[in-house]
Amino acid sequence: MLEEALQEINRGTAEIIDIERITKLLTAYFDEGKTYTVKAGFDPTAPDLHLGHTVLLQKLATFQKYGGRVQFLIGDFTATIGDPTGKSATRKVLTSEDIVKNIASYTTQAFKILDENKTDIVYNKDWLEPLGALGMLELASNLTVARMLERDDFSKRYASQTPIAVSEFMYPLLQGYDSVYLKSDIEIGGTDQKFNLLMGRQLQKAYGVKKQQAVLMMPILEGLDGVQKMSKSLGNYIGVTDEANDMFGKILSISDALMWRYFELLSTKSLLEIQVIKDGVVDGSLHPKKVKEELALEITARFHTQDLATKAKEEFEKVHAKSQIPTDMASFTFNETIWIAKALVECKISASTSQARRDIKQGAVKIDQIKVSDEQLQLQSGEYVLQMGKRKFAKVKVN
RNA sequence: GGUGAGAUAGUCAAGUGGCCAACGACGGCAGACUGUAAAUCUGCUCCCUAUGGGUUCGAAGGUUCGACUCCUUCUCUCACCA
Numbered sequence: 001m002l003e004e005a006l007q008e009i010n011r012g013t014a015e016i017i018d019i020e021r022i023t024k025l026l027t028a029y030f031d032e033g034k035t036y037t038v039k040a041g042f043d044p045t046a047p048d049l050h051l052g053h054t055v056l057l058q059k060l061a062t063f064q065k066y067g068g069r070v071q072f073l074i075g076d077f078t079a080t081i082g083d084p085t086g087k088s089a090t091r092k093v094l095t096s097e098d099i100v101k102n103i104a105s106y107t108t109q110a111f112k113i114l115d116e117n118k119t120d121i122v123y124n125k126d127w128l129e130p131l132g133a134l135g136m137l138e139l140a141s142n143l144t145v146a147r148m149l150e151r152d153d154f155s156k157r158y159a160s161q162t163p164i165a166v167s168e169f170m171y172p173l174l175q176g177y178d179s180v181y182l183k184s185d186i187e188i189g190g191t192d193q194k195f196n197l198l199m200g201r202q203l204q205k206a207y208g209v210k211k212q213q214a215v216l217m218m219p220i221l222e223g224l225d226g227v228q229k230m231s232k233s234l235g236n237y238i239g240v241t242d243e244a245n246d247m248f249g250k251i252l253s254i255s256d257a258l259m260w261r262y263f264e265l266l267s268t269k270s271l272l273e274i275q276v277i278k279d280g281v282v283d284g285s286l287h288p289k290k291v292k293e294e295l296a297l298e299i300t301a302r303f304h305t306q307d308l309a310t311k312a313k314e315e316f317e318k319v320h321a322k323s324q325i326p327t328d329m330a331s332f333t334f335n336e337t338i339w340i341a342k343a344l345v346e347c348k349i350s351a352s353t354s355q356a357r358r359d360i361k362q363g364a365v366k367i368d369q370i371k372v373s374d375e376q377l378q379l380q381s382g383e384y385v386l387q388m389g390k391r392k393f394a395k396v397k398v399n
Numbered sequence: 400g401g402u403g404a405g406a407u408a409g410u411c412a413a414g415u416g417g418c419c420a421a422c423g424a425c426g427g428c429a430g431a432c433u434g435u436a437a438a439u440c441u442g443c444u445c446c447c448u449a450u451g452g453g454u455u456c457g458a459a460g461g462u463u464c465g466a467c468u469c470c471u472u473c474u475c476u477c478a479c480c481a
Contacts, residue, residue, distance in 0.1 A: 225426095249435075256436050289434040320435055339448065355428085358443055364429045376448075389428075390435060 002030055005066045012055075012265050014191045014219040017198070021214040025185055029067030038063045039071040039184035039213070041124075041175060042110075043078070044102040049109040050237035051299070052221040052230035055265045057113040059188055059218055070119040071182050072110065074103055077125040078174050109240055112303065127181045128174055139173050142206045143199075148172075151195040172196040176203040179213050188216040221265055224250060226258040244304040245326075248312035249391075251296035256288050259295060266299055325369070325385050331395035338398060340365070340377040347386060347394035364389050 005026055010016065028034040040060055042053075049057075060070050076099050107121060131139070148169055149155050172195055179187055179200030189197050194217060201212040220229045223236025230237045238250045254262065263274050277294075280286035293313060300309035319326045332347050341356035344365065350356035359365050360375040366387040367379075381398045 253435055256434095259436085287434080288436070292434085292436080316435085341448075351428095352446065353448075354446060355444085357448085359429070362429050362442065389430095 002026055005030075008062050009059075009066070009216070011271065012218065013059075014217045015194070016214070016216050017201075018212070018214040021211065022186060022216075025214075026066055033067070035067045035069050036185040037071050037182065038068040039073055039179060039182055039187040040189060041073040041075050041078075041178065041187075042106065043075050044099045044106060048232060049106065049240045050230055050232060051240070051262075051266060052223070052237065053110075054113060054240060055218050055221050056188060056190070057110060058266075059216070061113050061115065063186070063188075064115045064118045068118070068186070070114060071184060072107070072114070072119050072121045073178060073182070074106075074121065074123045075175075076103070076123050077128040078171060112240060122182065124174070124178050128177070131177070136170070139177055139203075140170070142203060143173060172199045173203070176200040180204050180207045180209055183209055184213045185211070186214045186216060188218065190220050191217045192220060193217065219265065222258060222261060224254055226255050240303050242303075244300050244308040244312040245315055245328075247303065248296045248300045248309065248316055251299060252289075252292055252316065254292070256292070259288070259292050262299075263295060267295060268298070320390065323369075325387070326393055329385075329393040329395050331397065333397045333399065334379075335399050337381070338379050340367075340372060340379060341375065343379055343396060344386065344388065347396065349386060349388045349392045349394055359388055 002023075006023065009022065009026075016022070025034075025036040029036070038060060040056055060068075064070060076096075111119075151172070154169075175196045176199030178184075180203050183204075184200070187197050187200055194215075197215040197217065201215065204212045222228065223230035223234060224238070225234075225236045228234050228236055232239075238247055242250070251262070260274075260278065263269065263277075264271075267274065269277075277286060277291055281288050281291060297309050297313060300312055304312075315327060318324050330347065332343075334343070334346070338346075340360065341350070341353045344350040344356040344359070345353055350359055356365075357375050360372055363371055363373070365372045367384050369385075369387070379396065379398050384396045384398070386394045386396055
């Protein structure tokens with residue numbers, strides 16, 4: 001039992017610090033039913049969760065299965081400072097209204113994966129605001145500049161002469177102080193958080209918390225492009241609220257190399273099963289596309305239903321393999337004859353009429369599956385299916 | 400506070416009076432090939448019913464027949480020194 005739990009917890013992790021602590025916590029749970037706390041911090045910056053976030057959430061859910069109580073920490077205070085992100089640019093500061101709005105949608109989405117009864121939502125404003133200037137200075141005295149510059153992100157920026165705001169130096173301290181206040185037993189986060197996570201341990205020690213938190217790091221999930229990390233601002237994400245069809249299509253569009261990454265971090269298949277599939281692809285007995293479809297099915301079903309996932313797959317085949325038109329698409333009605341380029345803009349298929357004309361010129365636009373060559377074409381009354389490229393469709397009715 | 404450098408399309412980055420809607424790279428979109436993969440090749444990439452017109456090069460003025468290019472002021476950024 002303990003073995004199994006440890007294995008599941010270990011899965012896909014980038015690094016675990018103080019595994020002994022985790023083992024002890026689990027043992028105490030199995031022997032005496034004692035629970036423990038697992039902290040994870042979330043920035044209420046983007047209101048929508050994507051698969052990148054779910055990597056962490058899934059790990060939290062695993063802990064919940066084995067006696068962990070999740071401290072779902074909303075960084076509403078720290079969000080007003082701005083974290084030194086991987087993008088190495090000083091981040092925009094959010095207004096408190098933005099934050100409140102974001103939190104609401106954030107948590108409801110998170111509970112698609114987390115067990116609500118085993119989760120405490122906490123806000124770091126509650127203890128960081130009362131900390132005051134004195135408390136802040138006291139906190140800051142625990143850290144030297146040299147040590148701060150050890151942080152990879154900072155040292156890179158420092159070396160490349162990119163500016164670092166002093167307030168950004170405070171961020172790891174505050175995040176670490178969260179762990180002091182919450183007396184967290186375990187904290188999990190992305191590998192990019194390593195420095196901050198370790199700061200939690202250091203500060204807990206400095207403030208006399210008896211046992212320091214164990215730290216578990218998950219790798220950063222790459223976005224659809226396979227290079228940048230998945231993030232909404234880069235537009236390379238799969239949102240947990242994406243439509244089943246969308247979700248399926250997006251997963252299928254990732255590269256083969258990236259697919260394995262997604263298997264490891266998102267699939268619930270065991271590592272052994274994944275290895276078998278991998279071998280199958282290597283020796284040619286399995287087609288990579290089939291394998292990717294399996295993955296897409298699994299993930300789509302998790303956020304929707306098995307039924308919807310299967311439908312998404314059928315729909316996908318219909319549209320792409322047999323190049324038929326999709327079952328559902330946005331429809332628009334016009335009351336008079338309309339110029340094709342205008343119609344494309346109105347249906348949000350092309351960004352501007354200039355763009356629409358270019359698209360037509362390049363032979364990307366089809367009406368009822370037939371290529372449009374006349375860019376002056378007027379749509380007379382009737383019903384049409386407009387198509388641009390492989391993915392954009394719209395149903396049009398002209399009265 | 401002092402000195403110097405700089406601000407050009409989604410990003411990086413050329414352009415120092417007309418040849419500039421502005422080289423190039425990346426990204427993005429589309430076409431071919433495919434498995435809506437990768438790789439490769441090709442085209443497109445400010446707006447406007449367009450062999451034309453309009454609006455762009457941090458902002459506002461000015462010089463000029465003509466300005467991304469020259470002048471003035473302003474805003475912002477960076478570096479070095481204190």
